[in-house]
Amino acid sequence: MYLVESKGGAIGCMLLSLFFLGTWPAILTLLERRGRLPQHTYLDYTITNLVAAVIIAFTFGQIHAGTPEAPNFLQQLSQDNWSSVLFAMAGGIVLSLGNLATQYAWAFVGLSVTEVVTCSITVVIGTTLNYFLDGKINRAEILFPGVGCFLIAVCLGSAVHASNAADDRRKLNNLPGNGKVDARAIYVYNGTTANEGPKDVENGNESNDKAEVGTADFLVEVENKRSIKVFGRSPILGLSITFFAGFCFSLFSPAFNLATNDQWHTLKEGVPHLSVYTAFFYFSVSCFIVAIILNISFLYRPVLNLPKTSFKAYLNDWNGRGWALLAGLLCGFGNGLQFMGGQAAGYAAADAVQALPLVSTFWGVIIFGEYRRSSRKTYVLLFGMLFMFIVAVGVLMASSGHRK
Numbered sequence: 001m002y003l004v005e006s007k008g009g010a011i012g013c014m015l016l017s018l019f020f021l022g023t024w025p026a027i028l029t030l031l032e033r034r035g036r037l038p039q040h041t042y043l044d045y046t047i048t049n050l051v052a053a054v055i056i057a058f059t060f061g062q063i064h065a066g067t068p069e070a071p072n073f074l075q076q077l078s079q080d081n082w083s084s085v086l087f088a089m090a091g092g093i094v095l096s097l098g099n100l101a102t103q104y105a106w107a108f109v110g111l112s113v114t115e116v117v118t119c120s121i122t123v124v125i126g127t128t129l130n131y132f133l134d135g136k137i138n139r140a141e142i143l144f145p146g147v148g149c150f151l152i153a154v155c156l157g158s159a160v161h162a163s164n165a166a167d168d169r170r171k172l173n174n175l176p177g178n179g180k181v182d183a184r185a186i187y188v189y190n191g192t193t194a195n196e197g198p199k200d201v202e203n204g205n206e207s208n209d210k211a212e213v214g215t216a217d218f219l220v221e222v223e224n225k226r227s228i229k230v231f232g233r234s235p236i237l238g239l240s241i242t243f244f245a246g247f248c249f250s251l252f253s254p255a256f257n258l259a260t261n262d263q264w265h266t267l268k269e270g271v272p273h274l275s276v277y278t279a280f281f282y283f284s285v286s287c288f289i290v291a292i293i294l295n296i297s298f299l300y301r302p303v304l305n306l307p308k309t310s311f312k313a314y315l316n317d318w319n320g321r322g323w324a325l326l327a328g329l330l331c332g333f334g335n336g337l338q339f340m341g342g343q344a345a346g347y348a349a350a351d352a353v354q355a356l357p358l359v360s361t362f363w364g365v366i367i368f369g370e371y372r373r374s375s376r377k378t379y380v381l382l383f384g385m386l387f388m389f390i391v392a393v394g395v396l397m398a399s400s401g402h403r404k
Contacts, residue, residue, distance in 0.1 A: 013341030018393070020334030022359020024327040025115060026367060029106045031320045033226045033368065037309060038103050039298045040317045044324035045331070046096075046291035052332025053284030060340070061277030069272055076278040083266035084259045088279040091255030092286035098248030099287075099331070100294060101241050104304060107228035108238025109161070111364040114245075115357035116157035116385065121246030122253070123150045127396075129254040133263050139398075146395030153388035157357070160385055163378040164371060171216035171373075214372025228304060256283060256339060276339050284332065358389050 024045075031041045061073030071079070098118070105114045127147055131140070211217035223231050230238075258264060259279040267273070274282075299309050361382075364370040371382055 010341040013337040017334045017337035017341065018356055019359055020330040020337070022115075022356035023363060024330040024334070025102065025106065025111060025356075025360050026363035027323050027327040027330070028103055029111050029364075030367060031323055032103070032107055032228060033222060034320060035225050035227050036317070036320045036324075037227050037306065039295045039302065039306070039309065040314045041320065041324045041327075042100060042103060042291060043295050043314060044321050045328040046288055046295070048325045048328030049291075049332040050284050050288040050328075052329050052336065053281050056333070056336045057277045057281045061275060061281075070275065071272055073275065073277050073281065076272075076275060079271060081267060081271055081274055084262055084274045084279065085282050087255050088259035088274065088282040089286035091252040091259065092283040092288075093290050094248040094255065095252040095283075095335075096287040096290040096294075098245040098252070100291065101245035101248065104228065105238055105241040105245055107226065108230050108233060109242050110164075110370065111368065112357060112361040112370060113157055113161040114242050115360040116154055117239075117242050118246035118249055119357055120150050120154035120157075121243065122249040123147055123392075123396075125247070125250035126253045129250075130257055133254055133257045133261070142395055142398050146392050146398075149388050149392035149395055153385050153392060156381055156385035156388060160371075160378060160381045163381055164374055167374045167378055168219060172219060175216050175220070213369035214374070218369065227306065252283075253338075256280075259283070260339075280336055280339055284335075358386060358393070361386060 028038075028041055028045065032038055057073045064072075102114055102118060105118075109117075124147060127143070131143060211221050223229065256279060259282075260274050260276055262273050296311065298306075299311060299314060302308055361370075365372075371378060
């Protein structure tokens, strides 16, 4: 079994995890904007998310010979460690619920703001819990100022959202009909997948007369193509989904911490702690089971006025499947790397990957044209938010301790 034993290796795991975990949300957002049903996308995503955990378990978890104190992955599967296994599976359940909720929140609140709010809740609640669960191995005088930096970034992120929303309203108010979407322009669902043969506005495949990014016409095109219709919806709905997701995310890392370190002494005497690879395997299995059950039910009983579909329609929907499978791999490897780094440097410090909105905002600007043609006020606030996130991730990494 391979273990990350150095602080430098732990930080390397966190940085790579930061990139992976900040990229996969952008991919799923892209597919939703292209018109692919979120139920179809999430089913594909969750398959490769589990595959990533299996790959990690059978590679890193099986490197070198196991010992009685540190058994390999396969050796631990037959040991009496079910109390720790249940903690790992509980973490997988709340992560699955959080990821599922954010898939809908991205459409209502936007990629950047959703990630900022959910990650900040994760840091404030989850990092505090991990600090005490880890026996305070992180330097509190550095760690908690880092948490404060996240809170400042959240306030700036909320201001960015408010300012950008006001910019969008001004753009739409200049359209004929006071910015309302022409119902005739919205594609008709066929009962199987949203927007059969979807065309994405980012690549402009549908028409050569593409609206310029950042204009009111572009905003209307996005609404007309996407699978989750958001115009006219209450902002409270999106924020409620976002806060629910953030609360779920704040619990999965402490649960995983309990699974691997047994701070509550639930294991029988002589039973070794779960390795990070075994815990991650059970974590991902429960995440997979919850996602499969919920999304198959959403095929036939969709939420948020999405069209009803079927499992057969899902199997036949290959449009964007490769991207969804890639997103699952990125998320799976990103979570695995976060836990590997946390086992060495402390899970509170590993929560520095919650600065992933830095990456998500980059993709949001590059791919989706977020904040294009916005006001100077919006750009100043956006710069402030990103700056505080850079400070926050640096401070949290600087607080890293070393687990004995």
